[in-house]
Amino acid sequence: MSDPLAQVIELLRPQAVFSKGITAAGHWAVEYTEFGRPAFAAMTMGSCRLSVEGEEPVTVQAGDFVLLPATPRFGMSSLNPGPLRRIDARTDPAKHEVRHGRQDGPPEMRQFGGWFTFAAPDAALLVTLLPRMIHLRGVPRLTQLVHMLGEEAARDDAGRDLILARLVEILLIEALRAAPEGAAAPGLLRGLSDPRIASALRSLHGNITRAWKVPDLAEAAGMSRSAFFERFTRMVGSRPMEYLTTWRMAVARDLLRQGSLALDEVAARVGYGSASTFSTAFSRHTGQPPGRYAKAVLAEG
Incomplete structure (x- = not known):
């Protein structure tokens, strides 16, 4: 059986580029410009407030994982924010551990994350099929994968780039399939959360050479043409054809x-x-x- 999610990730061809630690203490707040590249982070200590453009603000706490497939403008802060500092993510990407807020004393928040690229030239088109933000709680495997990425990125051994690419692929698929059903915005992930629409998507991805029409896909979903068309468009965000x-x-x-x-x-x-x-x-x-x-x-x- 075809796996549409795996096929999309394979075509995106993710490549690991950079990873770093972020710590903070005291009252602090930062806002990053739109970055455009996928970013991820695992919170390992403390908590912070995360505000992503177009999404409701969330509190990220120890054990949480966040994935931003396209990284729009976003902000982070302590739960009681301090003065806002604006950072241009495109021209000033940090290459070492970053410290926000009070610079002395032990950190009160620690996270580890980074960013990578999609090698596919049409990545922007495929990324629209994915959620803008994925915030997961209680999935320790993702934190382990983030640490594995960081450890491998710091090495200079043979096969490093291949291992990083595979780890990022696993990270993406693990995060996407762990996302709560119904929580995603319209797109591929939300469509796959609906058993009937998922059946049509798997049929379509499994045989793109077939001269598909809406009634054929509706039959694969076990629905009437009109009901299928409405649900597919609502769940996936585009019409079937x-x-x-x-x-x-x-x-x-x-x-x-x-x-x-x-x-x-x-x-x-x-x-x-x-x-x-x-x-x-x-x-x-x-x-x-x-x-x-x-x-x-x-x-x-």
Whole structure:
């Protein structure tokens, strides 16, 4: 059986980049500009207030894990905030342990986290299928994975980058599948939390070469066409055929990046009957024909 979540993570191609510790004491407050890259953190001591743009503020305490797949503007503070300090996350990323608030004495809050990149050029499109924020409590395995990432990132041994990439993949999948059902905003994760919509998604992901229509997907979900269309759109955040096209184009881009297939073979693998039909759809969706896209990717190395 196909696993849509694993397929999306695989196409995103996460690569670990940086990890660090953050401590704080006293009254403090910081606000980070939009970063755009996925970030994660595990709270190991104390607590803080986390405010992510577009989400309700939450209290993060020892044992909690937070994942921001796209890291919009966000703020952290002590529960009784101090003066606000603004930080440009894009131009001033910390490379060593960060201390907020009172600089002397033992820390009252400690967390360990970091950020990484998605190697896929169309990552922004795929990230829209994921929640803006995941806040989990009582999942010690995630804290263990964060520490493993930090330990591996600090090493310079053979195979380091491969191990980091695999650890980040595991971290993402563990966090996403541990997210509470119904808590996620519309997207892939919320769709997979609904058994009927999940059935349709798995059918679609498992056979994207099929000429799917809404009634076919509704049948896979065991629902009437109208009820399925309404629920899919509400849960996933896009209409069924729009989602199918988005996924086909993501797979097509990945195939084109590999550079080993003729255009008609790429078209066939993503469900188009001819290279010309595929080229029209690809150009409409991405703004450039597939041949030009492939050449640009190969030129970038």
